[in-house]
Amino acid sequence: MLERSSKEVSTAGGDRVALRLDFRAVTSRSVTLIDVARAAGVSKSTASNALGGSGRVSEATRAHIQDVARQLGYRPNSAARSLRRASTGAIGLHLPRTATRLDYYMNLAFGAVERAREDGLDLVLLAPGSVAGGGLAARVDGLLVIDPEVDDPEVPDLLDAGVPVVTGERYLGGGVAPSGAVVCDNAASLIALLDHLAERGARRPALLAPDPGSDWAAALRAAAGAWSRREGVEVAVRTVPFAATPVEAEAATAELLGGPVDADAVVCAPDGAVPGVLAAAARAGRRVGTDLLVAACVDGAAARGSGPQVTAVDLRPSEYGRACAALLSDLLAGAVEPGAVRRHDWALKVRASTAGRRTA
Amino acid sequence: MLERSSKEVSTAGGDRVALRLDFRAVTSRSVTLIDVARAAGVSKSTASNALGGSGRVSEATRAHIQDVARQLGYRPNSAARSLRRASTGAIGLHLPRTATRLDYYMNLAFGAVERAREDGLDLVLLAPGSVAGGGLAARVDGLLVIDPEVDDPEVPDLLDAGVPVVTGERYLGGGVAPSGAVVCDNAASLIALLDHLAERGARRPALLAPDPGSDWAAALRAAAGAWSRREGVEVAVRTVPFAATPVEAEAATAELLGGPVDADAVVCAPDGAVPGVLAAAARAGRRVGTDLLVAACVDGAAARGSGPQVTAVDLRPSEYGRACAALLSDLLAGAVEPGAVRRHDWALKVRASTAGRRTA
DNA sequence: CGGCCGTGCTGGATCGTTCCAGCAGGCGGC
DNA sequence: GCCGCCTGCTGGAACGATCCAGCACGGCCG
Numbered sequence: 001m002l003e004r005s006s007k008e009v010s011t012a013g014g015d016r017v018a019l020r021l022d023f024r025a026v027t028s029r030s031v032t033l034i035d036v037a038r039a040a041g042v043s044k045s046t047a048s049n050a051l052g053g054s055g056r057v058s059e060a061t062r063a064h065i066q067d068v069a070r071q072l073g074y075r076p077n078s079a080a081r082s083l084r085r086a087s088t089g090a091i092g093l094h095l096p097r098t099a100t101r102l103d104y105y106m107n108l109a110f111g112a113v114e115r116a117r118e119d120g121l122d123l124v125l126l127a128p129g130s131v132a133g134g135g136l137a138a139r140v141d142g143l144l145v146i147d148p149e150v151d152d153p154e155v156p157d158l159l160d161a162g163v164p165v166v167t168g169e170r171y172l173g174g175g176v177a178p179s180g181a182v183v184c185d186n187a188a189s190l191i192a193l194l195d196h197l198a199e200r201g202a203r204r205p206a207l208l209a210p211d212p213g214s215d216w217a218a219a220l221r222a223a224a225g226a227w228s229r230r231e232g233v234e235v236a237v238r239t240v241p242f243a244a245t246p247v248e249a250e251a252a253t254a255e256l257l258g259g260p261v262d263a264d265a266v267v268c269a270p271d272g273a274v275p276g277v278l279a280a281a282a283r284a285g286r287r288v289g290t291d292l293l294v295a296a297c298v299d300g301a302a303a304r305g306s307g308p309q310v311t312a313v314d315l316r317p318s319e320y321g322r323a324c325a326a327l328l329s330d331l332l333a334g335a336v337e338p339g340a341v342r343r344h345d346w347a348l349k350v351r352a353s354t355a356g357r358r359t360a
Numbered sequence: 361m362l363e364r365s366s367k368e369v370s371t372a373g374g375d376r377v378a379l380r381l382d383f384r385a386v387t388s389r390s391v392t393l394i395d396v397a398r399a400a401g402v403s404k405s406t407a408s409n410a411l412g413g414s415g416r417v418s419e420a421t422r423a424h425i426q427d428v429a430r431q432l433g434y435r436p437n438s439a440a441r442s443l444r445r446a447s448t449g450a451i452g453l454h455l456p457r458t459a460t461r462l463d464y465y466m467n468l469a470f471g472a473v474e475r476a477r478e479d480g481l482d483l484v485l486l487a488p489g490s491v492a493g494g495g496l497a498a499r500v501d502g503l504l505v506i507d508p509e510v511d512d513p514e515v516p517d518l519l520d521a522g523v524p525v526v527t528g529e530r531y532l533g534g535g536v537a538p539s540g541a542v543v544c545d546n547a548a549s550l551i552a553l554l555d556h557l558a559e560r561g562a563r564r565p566a567l568l569a570p571d572p573g574s575d576w577a578a579a580l581r582a583a584a585g586a587w588s589r590r591e592g593v594e595v596a597v598r599t600v601p602f603a604a605t606p607v608e609a610e611a612a613t614a615e616l617l618g619g620p621v622d623a624d625a626v627v628c629a630p631d632g633a634v635p636g637v638l639a640a641a642a643r644a645g646r647r648v649g650t651d652l653l654v655a656a657c658v659d660g661a662a663a664r665g666s667g668p669q670v671t672a673v674d675l676r677p678s679e680y681g682r683a684c685a686a687l688l689s690d691l692l693a694g695a696v697e698p699g700a701v702r703r704h705d706w707a708l709k710v711r712a713s714t715a716g717r718r719t720a
Numbered sequence: 721c722g723g724c725c726g727t728g729c730t731g732g733a734t735c736g737t738t739c740c741a742g743c744a745g746g747c748g749g750c
Numbered sequence: 751g752c753c754g755c756c757t758g759c760t761g762g763a764a765c766g767a768t769c770c771a772g773c774a775c776g777g778c779c780g
Contacts, residue, residue, distance in 0.1 A: 032766055048768065055769090056728055078499050079448060080766035082439035083735050089499075090450075090484065103661075106466045109485060117487040122499060124450065124484045125469060127477040132729045139438050139449075139482060246665040272661055275635075279667035301463075301632055305606040305662060307639035392736055403760050408738060415739095416758055440736035443765050 009306035023070050031074045039069040051076075080164045090122040091328055092140040094158055097128050098243045102272050103301045105146065108168070111321025112144060119329045128154070142328045144168065145178070149242065150213045159302075164338070166328040168320060170215040179331050179338040182323045186216050186297070189313045189346045192200050193267055193295050194227045194235070196311070196348065200356030202265035202293050206236040206256045208249060208277070209269040209297075220269055220297060240273060249276030250283075257284040257292070263347065265293035265354075271300035274310050294353040308352035315346050391434045400428040411436075450482040451688055452500040454518055456507050456574075457488050458603040462632050463661045464677050465506065468528070471681025472504060479689045488514070500604035502688045504596040505529065505538070509602065510573045524698070526688040528680060530575040539691050544682045546576050546657070549584035549673040550704045553627060553655055554587045554595070556708065558669070560716030562625035562653050566596040566616045567635070568609060569629040569657075574602065580629055580657060596621045600633060609636030610643075617644040617652070625653035625714075631660035634670050654713040675706050 037047035042065060049055030050065035051074075057065075082088045095105050113123045124140060146168035148155045156175045159165055164179040169186075171178060190207075194357060197205050212218035231308045238252045249268055256263040257280060268277045274296050278288055286292040289308050296303045299312035323344050330336040397407035402425060409415030410425035411434075417425075442448045453472060455465045473483045484500060506528035508515045516535045519525055524539040529546075531538060550567075557565050572578035584595045598612045609628055616623040617640060628637045634656050638648055646652040649668050654665045661670035683704050690696040 033768095034766075044767085045731075045769085046729055049729085052768080056726090058728060061728080076768050077443070079439050079733090081768075083437070083443050083737085084766080084768045086735075088439060090482075092486075103463050103466065106463065110487070113487040114484045122450075122484045123487075124482045125453075127470070127473040127483075135407035246667075272665065275665040275667060282667060302665060303663065305632065306666075307606075307636040307642060314483045351590060393738095394736075404737085405739085405761075406759055409759090412738080418757095421758080437736050440765090441738075443767085444736080444738045446765075685761060 008168045011090035030077070031072045032077070033074070036065065036072055036074045036309050039072060040065045056087075059215050064322050087141045087208045087332075088139055089120060090124050090140050091116055091325070091332075092124050092126045092143045092158075094126045094143065094145045094154065096149055096242065097152060097154075098149075100243070102243060102270075102298075104271065104298055104315070106145060107317040108321035109322075111318035112325040113321075116329065119325075119333075121325075121329065123325070126158075142166070142332050144324050144328060145171070146324070147214055147216060147264065148173070148203035159311070164328060164331045165191040166324050166331065168253070168324050172215055173219060177339070179326045180336070180340045180342070182320065182327055182344050183215070184315060184320075184346055185342050186219035187226070189348070190220050190223040190267070190297060192348055193297070193311075193313060194224070194231075196263040196350065197267070197293050197354060198231065198233075200293055200354050203233070203264050204236070204261065205233070205265040205267065205293075206238065206261060207267045208238050208240045208244070208252050208270065208273070210244070211241040217269065236263060240268075240270065242270065244268075244270045244273035244276075246273055246276030246279065249273035250280045253275075253277045253280035256285065257281070257286065263290070265295070267295045267297060269297040271296045271298040271303050271312060274302045274312075275306055278306055278310075289355040290357055293356065299349055303349075303351075306353075311351045311354040312349050313346050313351045316344070320344050379662065389435070391432045392437070394432070396429045396432055396434045399432060400425045406712075408617065433542065443503045447501045447692075448499055449480065450484050450500050451476055451685070451692075452484050452486045452503045452518075454503065454505045454514065455487045456509055456602065457512060457514075458509075458601070462603065462630075462658075464658055464675070467677035468506060468681035471678035473681075473683040475682040475685035476689065479685075479693075481685075481689065481692075483685070486518075502526070502539075502692050504684050504688060505531070506684070507574055507576060508533070524688060525686050526691065528684050532573070532575055533580060537699070538698070540687045540700045540702070542680065542687055542702045542704050543575070544675060544680075544704050544706055546579035547586070549708070550580050550583040550627070550657060551587050552670075552708055553657070553673060554584070554591075556710065557625045557627070557653050557655065557714060558591065558593075560653055560714050563593070564596070564621065564623050565593070565625040565627065565653075566621060566623035567627045567629065568598050568600045568604070568612050568633070570602040570604070571599050577602070577629065596623060600628075600630065602630065604628075604630045604633035604636070606633055606636030606639065609633035611636075613637045613640035614644065615639045617641070617646065624651075625655070627655045627657065629657040631656045631658040631663050631672060634662045634668055638666055649712050649715040650717055653716065659709055663709075663711075665683075666713075671711045671714040672709050673706050674709045676704070680704050 032049050034044050037044040047065050050057045050062040051069055078089055116123045142164040143158055144166055145158050146198045148167050148171040150173045159176040159178060166180040167178045168182055170181055170183060194205055207224050209220045210217040212221055224237055235257060240248055240252050253266055266277050268274050277294050281288050281292045288294050294310055296310055296312040299314040303310040303312040327342055331335060393407055397404040406417060407425050410417045410422040411429055435701050438449055453469060476483045489600050502524040503518055504526055505518050508531040510533040519536040519538060526540040527538045528542055530541055530543060554565055567584050569580045570577040572581055584597055588595045596616060600608050600612050613626055626637050628634050637654050641648050641652050648654050654670055656672040657669055659674040663670040663672040687702055
């Protein structure tokens with residue numbers, strides 16, 4: 001059954017518009033630029049110019065064409081546009097393989113999506129192994145590579161994909177340099193955290209950090225060393241996986257409590273592992289916040305949701321994602337030179353886990 | 361400086377191939393099907409047939425063309441292909457607005473990405489508001505809408521986008537029916553959970569669940585009612601947000617402990633809120649696992665990482681994502697009729713939080 | 721008044737792929 | 751021996767947007 005559209009366009013081409021709407025109802029073909037042009041009584045070039053904002057079109061004509069396009073429900077065919085413009089209108093997002101479980105990356109991804117969307121870019125999630133599968137470079141205009149780890153075999157291929165790449169944090173491996181990067185001052189944030197702990201009475205702080213295969217972890221370890229030298233206080237460092245589980249952190253923490261180290265403050269770099277630190281503290285009979293101060297280098301659901309809540313460095317992942325997408329977008333638009341590096345700010349969230357002794 | 365390519369193709373058209381390679385080096389234009397055809401000494405139609413697997417091509421010719429294509433580094437232009445085939449090779453993924461923080465959805469998303477990739481589909485992450493922004497339907501061949509909530513204003517638009525839609529869990533709102541759905545038997549999983557709690561000694565179980573705006577929450581509430589009637593034991597139900605925070609869960613739990621309800625087991629539907637339940641238990645002086653049993657309807661980092669670890673229904677989000685993508689892929693391929701519904705299995709993960717009294 | 725320029729619009733070519741009609745030639749059946 | 755069919759391949763026409771050369775027209779200047 002063919003229903004006549006109730007919506008008609010009140011222009012010179014009105015009857016033809018209704019005709020085309022009916023046509024659509026039957027074949028479900030989509031409205032093309034030519035349909036709009038015909039309905040508006042202009043050529044497709046003018047229609048294109050009017051809708052695209054380019055070229056020379058009188059204000060009256062432009063308004064009329066936009067009106068017609070809206071009423072017909074015109075939406076540009078992105079494939080055709082991509083073909084002609086030699087760009088896909090999409091960017092790819094690569095996240096660390098091991099850490100996809102962390103809500104940190106979820107927030108970052110959605111920040112990036114939103115920002116990309118504002119510039120008309122789609123964001124496609126890159127599956128592990130999508131590079132080897134080929135066909136990648138053809139499908140995206142640029143890439144976001146977040147927390148590139150040196151032992152991630154895909155990162156070099158991504159950097160060499162022939163499209164602009166923005167990394168979140170620096171890439172410590174060699175090869176093709178990325179076109180841009182957004183970096184955090186992780187050294188400064190850890191130093192702020194250690195200062196905070198010291199101020200709250202910590203004398204023997206310890207750090208659980210991944211091996212220095214990522215810029216983040218490397219910066220943390222370097223900062224711990226620098227702080228040690230500056231303060232004349234040794235920071236005990238233990239290695240945990242990049243996406244450590246609570247169980248792994250619990251074992252590492254147990255080793256730090258008592259024994260030769262006998263830490264009175266533990267900084268756990270990966271936020272997902274924080275509950276393990278708390279569990280180890282409970283097991284050792286230490287009261288978190290007074291007997292043992294606990295903090296994390298990344299804020300997340302685990303740090304916010306634990307009891308007591310855990311002091312952490314808020315890397316503001318959503319804004320971080322936005323910043324990465326914004327930089328890539330600027331690179332694609334040619335608004336910024338390749339090699340650009342932008343800084344992203346963090347904030348210290350002080351919570352109950354570092355309350356300190358009242359009497360300190 | 362123009363370097364002569366060292367790689368030449370040993371065919372009749374060899375010299376022309378080298379020429380074109382040089383050309384590429386200068387202009388950095390990519391290799392097209394026509395380049396391959398010329399180099400192989402066939403027409404573009406034959407080249408297309410040989411590489412695409414369709415049409416009638418002799419085995420010898422096909423092998424030769426594939427060889428040439430590989431040597432030239434040919435990769436099909438997806439925009440041109442999309443334009444011609446009227447399909448984009450990408451699917452969209454929509455997640456609940458409120459719950460993007462949960463690692464559950466992160467895992468689900470990556471499961472879907474991987475499965476889509478296996479069928480050559482890209483997965484684009486849909487930003488909140490991308491529907492209203494327009495340009496959506498044109499860019500994807502199909503949509504994955506996960507845990508559609510009735511009060512999500514975007515869902516009706518997505519269902520009406522004119523492309524096949526697969527929902528994860530059913531959509532309780534009206535409007536256009538989705539083309540497919542992957543569902544969990546959430547009623548069965550909650551009943552299994554309640555049975556488990558009863559077996560471990562619980563006599564006054566309580567449930568924290570969102571309001572019935574999603575199929576999941578509605579099924580949980582219905583199942584709690586059914587179980588109450590079957591067992592003759594009232595299940596106290598309190599409402600928490602879909603993506604409840606620990607603080608919200610703590611308040612709700614505090615109300616259940618002591619007072620008229622005096623629950624001895626709490627089932628917390630959203631996993632992210634579990635730490636709040638544990639905190640309330642600690643505050644009330646209840647020992648989790650013996651004095652108070654605690655469980656969650658979704659397994660996740662919070663349930664696994666807390667101390668003690670919390671019994672939960674593992675919805676296997678990664679496989680869930682794979683199943684959704686697989687169904688959509690089948691729908692797009694026409695391998696399955698619209699309206700198809702597939703079932704996804706869950707598993708009960710029993711952990712320390714429901715150990716029960718030794719003497720029970 | 722003629723040349724020139726700027727404005728507003730047009731038609732055609734183009735991007736790289738797939739699809740379709742069709743053609744040459746070999747071969748088997750009647 | 752002719753017809754028709756099957757195999758293997760070809761050329762051209764889409765797909766829908768953008769870009770470019772160019773055209774008509776009116777106004778301005780010398």
